[in-house]
Amino acid sequence: MTSAHAPVLVGTDIKPQRRSRRPRLGGLPLHAIVLGLMFLWALPAIALLVSSLRPASQVTRSGWWTALFPPSTFTFQNYQDVLGTQGLDSSFINSLIITVPATIMVIAVAAFAAYAFSWMEFPGRQVLFVVVVGLLVVPLQVTLIPVLSLFRDFELPGIGRVSGTFLAVWLAHTGYGLPFAVYLLRNYIGGLPKEVFESASIDGAGPATAFFRLALPMSVPVIAALVIFQFLWVWNDLLVALVYLGPSPTNHPLSVTLANLTTSQGGDWQLLTAAAFISMALPIIVFFSLQRYFVRGITGGAVKG
Amino acid sequence: MPPILTAVLVVLAVPAVLVAYILLIEAIVTRLPRRVGPRIRPWLWLFPAFAFVGVFLIYPTIATMIRSVFDRRGEAFVGAENYVWFFGRNDTLTALRNNVIWVVALTAIVVGLGLVIAILVDRVRYESGAKAIIFLPMAISAVATGVIWRFMYELNPDVGTFNGVTAALGFDPQTWLVNEPRNTFMLILTGVWMQTGFAMVVLSAGLKGISTELLEAARVDGANELQVFRGITLPLLAPTIAVIATTIVIFALKTFDVVYVMTNGNFGSEVIANRMYKELFNNTQPGRASAIAVILFAAIVPVMLLNIKRFREQEAIR
Numbered sequence: 001m002t003s004a005h006a007p008v009l010v011g012t013d014i015k016p017q018r019r020s021r022r023p024r025l026g027g028l029p030l031h032a033i034v035l036g037l038m039f040l041w042a043l044p045a046i047a048l049l050v051s052s053l054r055p056a057s058q059v060t061r062s063g064w065w066t067a068l069f070p071p072s073t074f075t076f077q078n079y080q081d082v083l084g085t086q087g088l089d090s091s092f093i094n095s096l097i098i099t100v101p102a103t104i105m106v107i108a109v110a111a112f113a114a115y116a117f118s119w120m121e122f123p124g125r126q127v128l129f130v131v132v133v134g135l136l137v138v139p140l141q142v143t144l145i146p147v148l149s150l151f152r153d154f155e156l157p158g159i160g161r162v163s164g165t166f167l168a169v170w171l172a173h174t175g176y177g178l179p180f181a182v183y184l185l186r187n188y189i190g191g192l193p194k195e196v197f198e199s200a201s202i203d204g205a206g207p208a209t210a211f212f213r214l215a216l217p218m219s220v221p222v223i224a225a226l227v228i229f230q231f232l233w234v235w236n237d238l239l240v241a242l243v244y245l246g247p248s249p250t251n252h253p254l255s256v257t258l259a260n261l262t263t264s265q266g267g268d269w270q271l272l273t274a275a276a277f278i279s280m281a282l283p284i285i286v287f288f289s290l291q292r293y294f295v296r297g298i299t300g301g302a303v304k305g
Numbered sequence: 306m307p308p309i310l311t312a313v314l315v316v317l318a319v320p321a322v323l324v325a326y327i328l329l330i331e332a333i334v335t336r337l338p339r340r341v342g343p344r345i346r347p348w349l350w351l352f353p354a355f356a357f358v359g360v361f362l363i364y365p366t367i368a369t370m371i372r373s374v375f376d377r378r379g380e381a382f383v384g385a386e387n388y389v390w391f392f393g394r395n396d397t398l399t400a401l402r403n404n405v406i407w408v409v410a411l412t413a414i415v416v417g418l419g420l421v422i423a424i425l426v427d428r429v430r431y432e433s434g435a436k437a438i439i440f441l442p443m444a445i446s447a448v449a450t451g452v453i454w455r456f457m458y459e460l461n462p463d464v465g466t467f468n469g470v471t472a473a474l475g476f477d478p479q480t481w482l483v484n485e486p487r488n489t490f491m492l493i494l495t496g497v498w499m500q501t502g503f504a505m506v507v508l509s510a511g512l513k514g515i516s517t518e519l520l521e522a523a524r525v526d527g528a529n530e531l532q533v534f535r536g537i538t539l540p541l542l543a544p545t546i547a548v549i550a551t552t553i554v555i556f557a558l559k560t561f562d563v564v565y566v567m568t569n570g571n572f573g574s575e576v577i578a579n580r581m582y583k584e585l586f587n588n589t590q591p592g593r594a595s596a597i598a599v600i601l602f603a604a605i606v607p608v609m610l611l612n613i614k615r616f617r618e619q620e621a622i623r
Binding site for chain 1: 431
């Protein structure tokens with residue numbers, strides 16, 4: 001995975017965190033350091049946001065920080081420009097078209113495998129799952145060239161070559177996302193109480209019933225975490241889209257369009273900052289609204305107990 | 306068909322087809338003799354996932370290894386020539402060196418800073434707000450991060466924040482992304498901005514898992530804060546730190562997007578993944594690109610084995 005984070009997590013339980021009952025030590029230096037760090041971390045993003053709202057004529061004449069003090073003028077013109085003339089509007093749609101199916105596909109495919117790993121007995125189960133753990137960290141660079149020639153060689157009736165189409169990125173993202181999805185789901189589903197599945201089996205329920213009626217509804221929190229991971233990963237991905245979609249801009253998602261804008265419009269900061277902010281908006285909304293699941297997803301993975 | 310309709314169709318059809326597949330194999334398996342059915346059932350359940358993993362991960366990894374010992378056109382066997390090429394050039398070795406710097410510097414800074422921040426925010430009332438701000442860059446793509454930081458590093462002191470500060474302090478504006486090796490460290494700084502939140506959140510959860518009674522007991526016995534940290538907190542956090550460190554090492558080895566957007570590897574800031582991309586698309590040298598990919602993979606294998614070992618240990622106590 002090449003995105004901002006490739007969660008390589010070992011461990012299993014997704015549990016609510018214990019609330020700290022630690023004494024809240026105060027002291028001026030402590031607050032100064034914490035507030036200073038918050039300021040430093042927020043600064044680059046604030047710079048971007050402020051700059052994207054400033055008129056083009058001012059962006060290169062005075063620093064963005066001058067706009068924080070009156071008199072300052074703000075405008076939405078840059079957003080209109082990038083959405084209209086720079087094609088960010090269709091890239092936004094393309095990002096959605098790529099991300100939503102890729103997210104659904106990986107979870108749908110992974111869930112059955114995770115259930116089999118959790119509650120079915122078969123020779124080689126442990127070894128196969130170790131293979132999944134190993135695949136978690138395979139750099140996708142090592143897969144690019146053969147997969148690209150697969151996509152170039154295959155012609156589907158009615159679609160033509162797979163290379164350059166949304167189908168190519170859906171399939172690739174599903175393949176690349178699967179090890180982590182199977183891993184996370186299996187650790188959760190395998191941790192569900194054994195008695196539930198035993199009594200269902202005694203009552204004559206087959207694996208399909210146990211899966212759809214028990215495992216799936218009980219796994220909602222981990223599926224939510226997985227949705228966020230996969231959504232953020234696919235939405236923010238550059239490499240997969242760059243390689244499998246090729247140079248034609250029709251199907252480019254935001255990441256590729258933004259990367260191309262950086263090369264072609266390197267000095268037009270009012271456009272670049274607005275375009276970057278558009279690409280960040282949806283992940284930030286998703287992230288903040290579902291932060292709880294996201295944090296539990298990664299901490300549950302890395303921390304035991 | 307308009308792509309958006311195709312996407313809606315895929316969203317509905319893929320789960321439907323998979324559910325139909327499972328119901329179908331269940332219908333077949335239950336009609337098979339008792340000795341056969343339960344034996345093949347797990348394999349049928351695993352099949353869709355392993356088909357994807359086989360086609361998109363296992364097969365291509367092997368194919369890339371084979372491709373790396375063939376020439377540009379993929380016709381003539383050239384042995385180790387592509388590897389000899391990689392290890393015999395200054396620019397490729399620079400990429401390798403930079404990845405080593407990335408691994409060491411990024412991991413050390415992210416883990417250290419993440420730990421410090423986790424400990425500090427644990428002691429303030431606005432903990433969740435502070436965490437959210439430091440964690441936020443994780444939701445931002447590396448491409449947007451590249452734009453954000455190019456803007457920070459911009460040469461013009463009326464645009465770039467860094468040079469705005471430099472100018473205010475009376476210095477000349479700096480070309481942050483041009484001078485080697487400073488540019489690599491400036492790129493690593495963007496990685497720190499992206500990854501520290503991850504380390505902080507995980508370590509913070511680890512800290513809260515340490516029993517307050519244990520810490521209090523040590524304090525009552527007269528240990529000062531530093532002794533408590535070194536004697537109790539740090540050893541108990543060690544496994545968590547190891548997990549984070551491996552994650553960051555892998556991130557550093559695979560670094561691509563930020564470099565691609567910010568410098569494209571110019572001025573001696575190249576990294577392996579970006580070099581591989583250039584070799585594949587700019588120079589159309591798939592043989593050499595394959596060799597670079599294999600070298601990257603080889604660098605990750607030790608981490609992979611470590612993960613597997615750790616997984617086995619956890620399964621043993623499960």
